[in-house]
Amino acid sequence: MENMDGRRSHRLNIELPALLKVHPSKQDISSITVNVSAVGICLACEATPRIGSKFPIEITLPTKEKVVIQTEVVWVREAPTVYKNFEYHVGLKIIDTVDPPVEKFIRFYVEKFLKAFP
DSSP states (O other): OOOTTSOSSOOEEOOOEEEEOOOTTSOOEEEEEEEEOSSEEEEEESOOOOTTOEEEEEEEOTTSOEEEEEEEEEEEEEEEEEETTEEEEEEEEEOOOSSHHHHHHHHHHHHHHHHHOO
16 A cells, blocks of 8 residues: 555655665765665665665664665665765665564664654
C-alpha cells in the first residue's frame, strides 16, 4: 500500500552520519542521511554512484552504534541546496532485509516513526 506521495513506506527526516563503502580498495565516501524509511534511504553526498550499483553503507545511530546495510542505488539527483559540501542526493533501496544490522536499523526507524506519529 502506498502513502499519499506514492511511496510504499513513510519517510522520516533525520540526519545520521553515513559512509558509502563503494569498494574495499577505495576510501569510503562520507555522507549524511536526509530521510529514512523501512525500505530505503536518501543520502546527501558529494559523489554520484552509478544507478544500479550495490554496496554497503555504514550508518551511525544516535546511540553511536554502527549499522552496515546492503543497498542498491535507485536514483541520483542534484541536491536542492548544498548542505555541508554535499551536492547530491542519492536514493538507496535496502536490499538485504534479514541481516541483524538491518533489523536494528528498522527497529530504530520504527521507534522514531512512532514518536513522530503517535
